[in-house]
Amino acid sequence: MIYDVIIVGGSYAGMSAAFPLVRARRNVLVIDGGKRRNRFASHSHGFLTQDGVAPDVIAAQAGVQLAAYPTLTSIEGNATSAARAEDGFTVTLEDGRNFAGKRLILAHGVTDTLPEITGLKERWGQSVFHCPYCHGYELNQGKIGVVGVGAISMHHALMLPDWGQTIFLPNGTFEPDADQLAQLAARGTALETGTIAEITGRADVRLTDGRVLSFDGLFVASIVSPSSPIAEQLGCAIEELPNGRQIVTDEMKQTSVPHVFACGDAARAAGSVPLAVGDGAMAGAACHRTLMFG
Structure with missing residues (x-):
């Protein structure tokens, strides 16, 4: 099967990116390694209707709501590589599984070095x-x-x-x-x-x-770097910042490689749940637009 979109990373940005796509009845695969950046925090703050709620509760509730859409496929695993293919991209997991998609959204977050x-x-x-x-x-x-x-x-x-x-x-x-x-x-x-x-x-x-x-x-201030090498493997531009490295995108979350989008902490200089959710929503909608109009 060739998915319309493969999303690497199933935390706040990744799930938010999936919503506009599955609501447009597109076939979406979300690959998630299960390590949210804020997994060490006991409470999340500043997100409308969820102020003070535990981060894992927010993520779990979002996952349940997203899973209700029949065109969503969600799997656990770490995506270790990606490559261009004739009809889009192939993504390989560390256990050897391969998946194909027409579009790719990178929402894998960052690694903090303290x-x-x-x-x-x-x-x-x-x-x-x-x-x-x-x-x-x-x-x-x-x-x-x-x-x-x-x-x-x-x-x-x-x-x-x-x-x-x-x-x-x-x-x-x-x-x-x-x-x-x-x-x-x-x-x-x-x-x-x-x-x-x-x-x-x-x-x-x-x-x-x-x-x-x-x-x-x-x-x-932690020093951050993308938690996956996929963006660099595909040739996406990476920006050097005073506090680390991030994937370069335009205002629609498109990377320098056509049909590859990036959102969340890996693609912006600030990290919080509300910013990640907004970033993901933009990436998902922009990605859908390219599926419709090229």
Whole structure:
């Protein structure tokens, strides 16, 4: 069977991309490896009607609703490669299965690389976050630490005073210049130049000089990269950003390769459930348009 569309990735963006296609009665295959980026978070925020709901509950409910459409096929598996074919594309899974589709939507998300600080990864999504809009409000205007990964962390350090008393810890990754120091002062962000030894407790930072700074939450900018090599295999343009790499798309989520679309965290610089859902809806509708009109 040749599917109208194969969607690689069945989380929020992937399922959202599938909806306009199955509602147009197109045959859609969704391939999902089962690793949502926000699987470490206990609650999702900022998504209309779902504020405070657990991410897995949102995903499960969406999956049930999507499965009600008869032209949808959903399978578990990791897509490891893709290639052009006469009528579109072939996608190969790590177990050797092959599938063919006329169009391809990449919604596989990204892989986060965090600083090698003892105790940081274990708290990712629980008391260490990347998105103030997703998790800042729940800190109740408490004490917030920004762990530096480089100059890009200035963005967090300047944003977060809107959510609480903020201390910026560059951790030796860079030294703010005079202009940056002035910006921090204007926003009321304090600067701590000590080196981090480890993260303990909920969000306590122990410095190498023995001091312990206690926070209600920590923020860090992860370095991201597409979680699948498929875009590069097909020759899609990849953009280098200060915090990693992402697939380049136009406003309709079309990549540089005709009939290959990309959406969600792999194709935009910000990661949240509402943004992923909107991105996916655009990709699905745009993909359907090419099926109708070429």
